[in-house]
Every structure is written in structure tokens, then in C-alpha cells.
Amino acid sequence: MAKNSRRAAAFIIPVLISAALMGCSAPKQKNSSNKLNIVCTNFSEYDWTREIIGDTDSADITYLLESGIDIHNYQPNAEDIMTISNCDMFIYVGGESESWVDDVLSNKANKDMKVVKLLESAKDNVQLEEHKEGMEEEEEEHGHDEDEPEYDEHVWLSVRNAEIICDDICNKLCGLDSANADKYKANLSAYTAKLRDLDNDYKEMAENAKVKTLLFGDRFPFRYLVEDYGLDYYAAFKGCSAETEASFETIAKLAEKLDKLELDTVFIIENSSDAIAKSIISSSGNKNARIEKLNSLQSVTSDDIRKGASYLSLMNEDLETLKKVLD
Template identity: 50%
Template sequence: MKKWIAGMLAVFMGVVSLSIPFAGLHTAEAGVKDTSDKKLKIVTTIFPEYDWTRAVLGEREADVELTMLLDNGTDLHSFQPAVKDIMKVSGCDLLIYVGGESDEWIEDALKSAQNKNMKTINLMEVLADSIKEEETVEGMQENEHGHKHEDEKEYDEHVWTSLRNASTVCDAIAETLTEMDPENKDIYQSNAEAYQKKLSALDAEYQNTVENAKQNTLLFADRFPFRYLTDDYGLNYYAAFSGCSAESEASFKTITFLAKKVDELGLNSVFTIEKSDDRIAQTVIENTKAKDQNILVLNSMQSITAQEIADGTTYLSVMEENLKVLKEALN
């Protein structure tokens, strides 16, 4: 996919450079005053960034044009930008993106950005001190289709699964909005602080749940994009694949290992992530002694849709629901 994106970006940029003068993006024809919408344009790539920005904006949300690129359920790792996506990135005032390997196309798009005064928030850079390398734990099937060179480090992109990381990013969003719109500094700072209190309260609930749990190990018959969450609370885990893996079929060796771990640890649940077809989880359970474990789902928020947002889904509501699921699994 990366090669395809790199090959098409040149074509996309050519289209962008030709089309933007006619797109009404902060332009005016000769002798005609520009009356186009002057709202601040903020583009986020994924749902957590979008929802954090909404929380910091608060009552100011109506005064900006806030866009989430991946709003149709496409997973971050399989997203292929269209011309309109690159145009949105190129012409926005503030871009908030993860900054990992899946965002390589953005780095290329920024080199040809039409708005030279654009500000960016790269989550991986903001959270530099707490970024973790991808790891392969015991029993995990290695990604056969990976493209990492031996001398390259591969970092775990799923930083948003940590409530503590969310709080840090909200600080960065508030600071950047203050720089861009200093007249409303108090609003952004106040909204960020109020939201961070909610994050902190939920963080404490997670900590209390884990400290009083009967179990401290999660087993995923799926990809595992929750390392930041488990590390926050000292949980152990086993998984079929790493969080960024492209694999969809587990080997007999992987299935057998996970089934034996379920038996060995006396686990009553096997996890999948959202939108999984559960096939691997069902096969793992079929190979355990009891064969009666529950299949539970933790939502990694990688494919939240615009419709779900319209129906009231928020970052906090997803994390609250994930906590309920954890309580069931750990007790």
C-alpha cells in the first residue's frame, strides 16, 4: 500500500495544484473581494484526535471547520488517501495526525502543502518520551508481510489507547489553538482542564479495577493494539498478532499456544477487537479443555464512523465501555 501511495502522490499533488486556485480556499478572483468562509480549518486523521479536539474547542466548535478523514470505518492501517483527502490536508490551518508508519502519505503531502502557515500536531512527536517499540511476545505470530528493515525500529502507533497519553495530547491541542486564536485562550485552557479531569477519573477507575482483579492477563485471538493501555496498569497479555500486523490467518502453532495459555491461566474469556469475525477466537476456544470461554471485544477506535459519532459515541464512552469489558474478563 505504501508504494501505491508514494506512486500516486505525485499525480495527486498535480491535481491539487491545479484545482486549489478554483476551490474557493482563501482565494479571490482579480478585483473581487473574497467572501469565502474564513472559518479555521482543522483536519484530524482518526476519531480520538477528532473527539479530543471537540472537547478542547467546546462552545467554539461551531466557529471552526473540523474534519475527520477516516470517517467511514476504514482502518488506519489500510487507509488509502483520495485526492479530496490530500486537498483537505494541504489546505487546512491545523492538522492533527498520529505520525506513525501508517501516516507516511501525510509527511509527503505536507511537503507540497498549499497553506504555508499550517500548524501540525504529530502524536508520536508529542508523546516522544512514552512511545513504545512494537514487540513480539511469546506465542505471537510474526508478520510475514512486514516491510521493516533489520536496522529500522518499528514503533507502536496506538498511543490513543492510553488515557494518560490522551491527557498529554489535549495539552498540545489547547496550546496550539491558543497560539492560533489567543483571544479565546481561556476557553481552550478551561475546556482542556475539565476534560483532563474526566480522563484522570476514568484512569483511576481502570487502576482500581486492575488492582482488585482476580486475573491480570488478557489473551487476544486477534491483533493487539492495546499495549499502551496494558502497560499503564501493569497487565500482561498474549496475542495472535501484533497491533499493526497485516496477518488474518493464525497458524496451528499460534492457535495451540493460545489455547494452552487459556487453560494454564484459567481464563474465562478470549478477546478480539472491534469488527473481528471471531474465527480465530472460536478456534482457540475449541482447542481448550473447557471449550466454554466467552468472546469479549475491546474497541481500539480504529474504525469509528461518522454515523457512530452522530449517534453519540465519544472517546470517553468507548473507554468506559472497554472498562466494563475488562471488569468482566479480570474477575
Template identity: 40%
Template sequence: MKRIFPALCALLLLTACGPDLPPEDSERPQIVATVFPAYDFARSAAGELADVTLLLPPGAESHSYEPTPADILRVQRCDLFIYLGGESDAWVDTILSAIEPRGDVLRMIDCVDLLEEETVEGMQGGHDHEEGHDHLGEVLSMDEHVWTAPRNAAAVTRIIGQRLALLDRSNGEAYAAGAEAYALELEELDRDFAAFFDTLPDRTIVFGDRFPLLYFAEAYDLDYYAAFPGCGAQTEPSAATVAFLTRKVREEGLPAVWYIEFSNHLVADSIAEAAGVETAQFHTCHNVSRADLEAGATCLSLMRANLETLREHM
């Protein structure tokens, strides 16, 4: 957060567009999204009718992201700016309070009903193991990872389509159609996940990592255990947390311990080794690698890959 102020000062020195910025008089609507899900939903709705920019570089961590002056200029000039509105992009509020965006602003967390992120049994922070204090059920914050439930992703996509239709009324039907087509695919994915989980006698899953999948777990009635909450800053779990998760894997007879993208998965590896099982990645779609971006990855394709991985490891 501290480095945003110098970036804002540097912005005042920019008197012309950089080579990677669209001209101010561009006829195509300019959409800027902070994170990959917002970018993916917007480009699906817009098709070739608008320019969609992903602000967060591929592979970057949104919690520690430091926007450049060019990034701030994009936010200020765009016709529609889409961001999460949660802890991971709290830096956006600093930008928006310092500039006057010329366009519309949409927070993804305003598009669906929110869930409260809570500590669960075994989670780092759920117990003070040394003093014996119990913090289970403690509300940490509102969970921002709303897109991880496909039906939520569909709802956000439709709202983005509506906003684009208002911005560019001459192409309103095309935006609505693009958004609806993608939303229907996401709803089909939701049915496929539900059908898969309906075949399982036990819906327990263990993450040796952060757990930014509360909406996914709620959608399919999963029992989950994890080392850290979704927006947890911790990276080193206590011995008691590792022991608890290892015991859960053994007791439940689980075939895998899960981790999320861009994780070093050391905690998951440690638990899996102790329990004698495999590890597997669940891609939350929060961000993607450059290779995935260039290959045309979408939230839909990544979540379908997750479904196949679940079929192999549950």
C-alpha cells in the same frame, strides 16, 4: 502509497472548493485530524469555536487509506493538522512533502513518551515454528497507539488545546478550559481502570487479534498474549500460534478471548471455541462506525464501555 501521486496530480486541477470544503476565508479555525482520537480530542478542546474535520471515513482502515484530492486540499488549507505519525498513516508524509500546509502540524507521537512494540511469546513472528528460531523481544517499531492509555490521551488533549490557543489567541482561555475539562475526565477514567485492575488477582488477557494496546497494558501492568502485533499485516496465524493462545486461555482459566473493532474475529472465535470460553470486543478507538459517529461516540464513552466489558469478562 502508489495511488497518492494521482491524487496529488488531480489536486492541481481543482480551481475551487468542492461543496464539502469550507471557504478559504472562513473566520473559524479549521482543524483536520486523520484518525478518530485526534478528532475527538480536538473537538473537545475547540467546542463551537472551530471546525474539526475527521479525514479518515468512519469504518475505514488507516493503513490502506487512500486520500482524495479534496482530502489533500483540506490538509493544505487547514489551520491545524493533527496526525499520528506512525506506520498506519505513513501516507501523510507523502502528502506533506508534496504540498506546503498553510497551518500548524502536530504529530500525536510527539506528545508523549513512546514504547517499542515487541514480539511476545506465542505471537505470530515471535517464533519461527518450522525452523525453531526465537525472535522474542525483537523490536518491530515504535508503537503509535499512544491514546490507548487514558493519561496519554489527556496529555495529547492538553497539547491540542495549547496549539489552538496559539492559533486563536482571542479564545485562548476557552480552548484551554475545554481541553482541561476533557483531560480531567480522561484522568478520572484512568483511576477507574486502575481501581478495577487492582481488584484482580490475575491481570492476564489474550487477544486472538492484533494488539494495539501496548500503552494500555503498560499503564495497568497487564500480562498479554496476542496473535499479531499492533501494526501487524498478517491475518492468518499459524497453527502453533492458535494452539499456544488456546493453551494459555485454558492454563490461566480466562473467561474470554478478545478482539478489536472492525475485526472479523475469526481467530478469536476459533481460540474461544477450542478453549470453551466466550469472545469479547475491546474498542481501541482508532476509528468508529458511522452509526457511532452520528450517535456522538467519544474516546471517553468507548473506553468507559470497555471498562464495563472488562468487568463482565475478567
């Protein structure tokens, strides 16, 4: 469970930091080719940084979650901590799932490290976690401050946020490597144009959609996307939920929504079981409803990248799925 993992991290991470620091008596220097060392926690950050750097060959980029592990379940090992501690630039989301980062950065070896925190870069657009009608009720985590806001971490699923964050990444890169600043800015300009085209395509899809509501038999990380384009949703769980089993009440409520709104599709996210979606359909009056997947870009592997996966390609795949379903 992700919440249990976060509680365990409070005890484990300090131990791993100590182990990492003991394993290197002096901070690492830049690699032998004198390239910048950049570390990213998730795929979108990694791909945006690749696009901005382009063909300058000025940096080595480490993608920590290249195995495809979900950000909500990832905990760094001692080697990961050492890699972060010595890098020139660290890019991370900054939500509750990455609460371990604070300890790592407070003990970093490179005191000149540039840091990009996605929730800070896109702070004007950050949404609170939302409990919608029909969602599974979750137990409060022991020790969690009820007055502490819970932010939705999935800011990368807003193409508009992507533009803002890319601008921040580029600014930090230019500060580290002024010799290539003009190239970074030119690459950013070209990539921003592609993001704006994608944003316009999503906007057109939503404006032309006959169906305006998504129903998920799964957790729902697409809050930013539906907010951007005026769509609505219902889901079994919140975006950062660790739950995998829905109650009878949740399934019944979502089945009722499926019928009332005359929907013919139940969505799930990548690498998820379709068991809840099937239960919703079988409990509804529409036994012929289909199940479709949307990719939240949380489980992209290094193998996927070698095969050509990019932020734009995956977001375009989601766009095509939505066009098909909502038309």
C-alpha cells in the same frame, strides 16, 4: 493487506498530490465564516479537538476516517490531500500507517499550518512494537530497514497519553486563535479532569482484578493500556499486523496459554472475525470460554458520532468489559 497498501502509496500519493495541486491554482482561504479549518485523521484526535473547542464555534473539524475505515488501510484521495494542504491545523498519528503524510505536508499550500503528531506529542511514552510468545511470525516487508524501530501507533489507547496530547492540541489552537485561548484552556482543564477520573477508574479496575492477563485471538492494539495498568497479554498478531489468518502453531500456543493461565475469555477487537478466537477455544481444554470485544476506537463512523460516541464513552465501555472479565 496494509503493507501492500503502504508500498502502493509510495507511488500513488505523489500522483494524487500533483492532481490536487493542479486542481487549485491558488491556495484556499478560510471558509466564508472565517472559522479555523482543522483536519484529523482518526476519531480520538477529532473528539479531543471537539472537547477543547467546546461551544466557541470557532472551527470546522474534518474527520478523514468518518466512514470507519481502519487507519492501517486508509489512503487519501485527491480531495483529502487538498483539504489537508489548505487547513489551518492538521492532527495525525504519525506511524508507519500514515507514511503518506510526509509527502502531503512537504507540498502543503498553507505554509503557516500548525501540525500535531501524536507520536511526537507523546514521545516520552511511545512503545516499540513487541513480539510476544505465541504471536504469528510475519514476513519482513521488502526494503524495510531491519535497524529501523517499529513504533506502536496506538498511543490514543493510553488515557495518560490522551492528557498529554490534548495539552499539545490546546497549545496549538491557542497559537492560532488567541481571542478564544482562555476558553480553550478552560475546556481543556474540564476535560483533563474527566480523563484523570477515567485513568483512576482503570487503575482501580486493574488493582482489583483477579485475572491480570488478556488473551487476544486477533491483533493487539492495546499495548499502551496494559502497560499503564500493569496487565499482561498474549495475542495472535501485533497491533499493526495486516495478517488475518493464524497458523496452527499460533492457535495451539494461545490455546495452551488459555489453559495454563486458567483464562475463560478470548478477546477480539471491533469489526473483526471471531474465527481465530473460536479456533483457540476449540483447541483448548476450556470449551466454555467466551469471546468478548474491546473497542480500539479505530473504526468509529460519523453515524456512531451522531449517536453519541465519544472517546470517554468508548473507553468507559472497554473499562466495563474488562471489569466483567477480569474480576
